[in-house]
Structures are given as C-alpha cells and as structure tokens.
Amino acid sequence: MMILITGGSKCGKSSFAEKLLQNISENKYYLATMKPFGEDAHQAITRHQEMRRNKNFITIEQYTDIDKINLPEHSAVLLECMGNLCANEMFQEDKIFYPVEKIIKNLNFLHAMTDMLVIVTNEVGMDGISYSAETMQYISAMAELNQKTAQIADTVIECVCGIPLVIKGEIPC
Amino acid sequence: MILVIGGTCAGKTEFVKKYFRLSDADILDASETENFQNAKCIRNYHILIQKLCKENADPLAFTERLIQENPDCIVITNEIGCGIIPLEKSERFWREACGKSSCLLAERAEKVIRIICGIPAVIKGECLWS
Numbered sequence: 001m002m003i004l005i006t007g008g009s010k011c012g013k014s015s016f017a018e019k020l021l022q023n024i025s026e027n028k029y030y031l032a033t034m035k036p037f038g039e040d041a042h043q044a045i046t047r048h049q050e051m052r053r054n055k056n057f058i059t060i061e062q063y064t065d066i067d068k069i070n071l072p073e074h075s076a077v078l079l080e081c082m083g084n085l086c087a088n089e090m091f092q093e094d095k096i097f098y099p100v101e102k103i104i105k106n107l108n109f110l111h112a113m114t115d116m117l118v119i120v121t122n123e124v125g126m127d128g129i130s131y132s133a134e135t136m137q138y139i140s141a142m143a144e145l146n147q148k149t150a151q152i153a154d155t156v157i158e159c160v161c162g163i164p165l166v167i168k169g170e171i172p173c
Numbered sequence: 174m175i176l177v178i179g180g181t182c183a184g185k186t187e188f189v190k191k192y193f194r195l196s197d198a199d200i201l202d203a204s205e206t207e208n209f210q211n212a213k214c215i216r217n218y219h220i221l222i223q224k225l226c227k228e229n230a231d232p233l234a235f236t237e238r239l240i241q242e243n244p245d246c247i248v249i250t251n252e253i254g255c256g257i258i259p260l261e262k263s264e265r266f267w268r269e270a271c272g273k274s275s276c277l278l279a280e281r282a283e284k285v286i287r288i289i290c291g292i293p294a295v296i297k298g299e300c301l302w303s
Contacts (some may be wrong), residue, residue, distance in 0.1 A: 006290055009253060058262070108255025125181035128219065128268060142180030147291035156290055167292045 001172065002107075002117045004066065004153040005164075006146060012162030014048060017078050017118045018055060020093055020172070024116070027075035030057040031066060033085040048080070063088045067106040074115050082121035082149070094133060098146050107149060119153070121146055174240060174282040178275060183219045185249050188217050192301065193247060198260030206235075210242045218250035219271050226263065232270040233277065240281050248278055269296070 001019060005013045021028055030052060036045055052059075057078070061067050066085065069075065079085070081105075089099035111117050122148075125139045150156045155169035164171065174178035179185050188297065189195060195214055206224065215221070225232045254272050261264055279285045284298030295301055 004290065123181065123255075125182055126252040126254070127260070128251065128253025128264075128271070129256060140182045143180065144186075146289075147184045150292055152288035156292060158289055167289060167294055 001120070001155075002111050002153045003155045003157065003172075004119050005123045005147075005151050005157045005159060006123055007159035008126075011159045013034045013120050013159045014051065014057060014161055015121075015162065016082060016157070016164050017080070017120050018052065018057075019078055020118055021078060021116065022055070024076045025056050027069060027072050028056050028058065029069075030059045030077055031069065031076045031077050031079045032061045033063055033066070033079065033081060033088065035063050035084070035088065054168055058132070063091075065106070066103075066108045071113055075113075075118035076118075077110060077114050078120070079110070082119060082145060083124065085141065086145055087138060090138060090141060091134070096137065098141070100141055100148065103145060104148050104152070108152065109145045111152070119149060121149065174278060175290055176282045177247065177249045178252055179288035180255075183288045185251075186288045187230065187274050187287045188286075188288055188293055189214060189247055189249060190292070195247075203283045203293070207265070209239055209246075212243065212246060214247040214249065215239075216249040218248050218274070220272055222270050223267050226267050227272055232274055236259055236274040236277050240293075244281075248282075250278075251277055297302060 005017050007013050034041055034045060036042060060069050063142070066079070075138055085103060086099050089103060107119070110114060120144065123141050150168060153168065155165045157171065158165045158167055176187050177189055186200065199213040199214035201209060202217045203221035203224070206221060209215060220290065222232045225235055250271065254268050279297060282297065285296050286293045287296050292302060
C-alpha cells in the first residue's frame with residue numbers, strides 16, 4: 001500500500017502520517033531525507049525526533065538513492081520528505097540533475113519491498129512568485145513528482161489545518 | 174463557464190485536454206487578449222491578468238466581459254495567493270486581481286475544479302463522473 005500526503009508547510013502532514021502508522025509496532029522505519037545542514041534543519045530534525053519519540057520508529061537517514069536502504073520483509077516506511085529528497089537528487093556538486101524518473105523508479109522499488117509506504121510531500125507552487133531559474137526548475141520537478149507519485153499511490157491525502165482531505169482512494173482503517 | 178484552478182504545473186491543462194477532449198488548437202494561451210470570445214478554453218489566465226495589470230487595464234472588467242461574451246469557456250488559472258503578501262505594490266495588485274477574478278469566475282461558473290497532484294476535485298457543481 002502506498003499513501004501520499006501533501007499540503008503546505010506546517011499543516012500537520014507529519015503528525016497525520018505518523019498516526020496512519022500508529023498501530024504498527026514492528027519493522028517501522030522513518031526514512032529521513034533532510035540533510036542536517038544549518039540551524040533551521042537542526043531545529044526541524046529535533047522537532048520531528050521529539051514527535052516520533054516512543055512511537056517505535058527506526059530512523060534511517062538517506063539523502064539520495066533511497067533504493068539503497070536495507071529493509072526486512074513486511075516493513076512499513078514513512079518517507080519524509082519528498083521536498084528534501086528532490087532537492088538532494090537535483091542539486092549535487094554545482095550540477096543540476098533531472099530527478100523525477102530516478103525518484104519514481106526508487107519509489108516503485110520501495111513500494112514493492114514494503115507492506116506500507118507513506119510519503120510526505122509538499123505543495124510549493126501556489127505563491128505566484130518568479131524565483132531564480134534553478135528554483136523554478138525545482139518547483140516544476142516537485143509538481144511532476146507529486147503528479148507521478150499520486151498516479152501510483154493507492155491513497156492521496158491533502159492536509160489542511162491538520163485535517164486530512166482524501167483526494168484519491170481511502171484512508172486505511 | 175468552468176473554472177480550473179491549482180498550483181503551477183499541477184496537471185491542469187493535461188486534465189482539461191483529457192476530460193473535455195480538447196486539442197492544443199482549442200486552447201488559447203494567455204499571451205493573447207484577442208479572440209477570447211471564441212476560445213473553448215483559456216489557459217494561464219493569471220498571466221493574462223498580469224498583462225492587463227501592466228497595461229493599466231481593469232482585470233475585473235475584462236473578466237466580466239469574458240463571462241458575458243464567452244459564457245461556455247473553460248478558464249484555467251494558477252493558484253498564486255498561497256504565499257507571503259509581496260512588498261512590491263504591483264505584485265500585490267496582481268494577486269488581488271487574480272483572487273478577485275477567480276472569485277468572480279467561480280461565482281458564475283457552473284463547475285469549479287481544483288487540481289492537486291494531477292487529481293481533480295470538484296469544489297463547485299456536480300461531480301465529474303456522475
């Protein structure tokens with residue numbers, strides 16, 4: 001089962017994603033894609049670590065190439081988040097790579113390997129601002145990733161003020 | 174009138190082409206403010222509004238005219254208002270004009286469809302599949 005959770009920033013996506021997995025106690029993995037660079041990143045990581053405390057998550061940090069992680073059979077994975085993964089795959093050593101196909105391939109791989117894959121993504125293209133060319137490329141890559149992931153996901157949820165709106169499929173009981 | 178709204182590159186035009194069986198030739202891009210009376214579909218309406226703002230034309234009056242003169246049109250626009258309000262006055266004016274135009278279009282439209290992650294949600298009017 002694959003579930004995609006989208007929404008603006010700080011709209012309760014992570015809390016809801018964790019709630020989806022709350023009844024799973026074994027082989028539950030938190031796939032962290034944020035590179036711990038800078039004060040903001042450290043704060044976000046600490047905040048999310050606090051949220052996950054005592055919830056039986058095993059944390060794996062993997063910033064790119066998420067198909068390289070080792071998982072046992074019948075595991076559940078919470079990938080957080082697509083925005084970081086996309087940026088990490090895209091901007092490497094002063095070069096820009098087109099990340100969409102690789103990430104979708106890797107998500108398919110993870111999907112086949114797990115019983116439950118929950119992916120947290122982000123809506124970044126609704127502010128009408130013309131950013132630099134690189135950032136516009138990132139915004140369009142994220143939009144394409146979100147569309148393609150939504151196509152392969154069983155369920156797609158948009159979080160608004162912490163309220164989950166189902167836009168595809170249904171929330172598993 | 175049908176309004177289709179969503180974030181940039183969210184799959185709005187692809188959806189409209191597929192669902193309403195339109196070809197590229199049926200879709201007028203916002204670079205033109207002419208010929209809008211006959212267009213089956215206008216895309217990038219937010220860019221058209223931006224153009225009108227720059228020309229000191231009245232975007233709401235234009236939208237009103239569009240509704241009067243092409244009442245069966247499918248209008249595709251980007252959601253541009255979900256960010257910090259910009260410091261630059263012209264940017265604020267553009268967002269306001271877009272927001273108000275979208276409200277006006279939505280009010281008169283029989284159907285409003287919001288696209289997110291390529292998935293349509295009907296937020297006004299009858300469900301798509303009924």
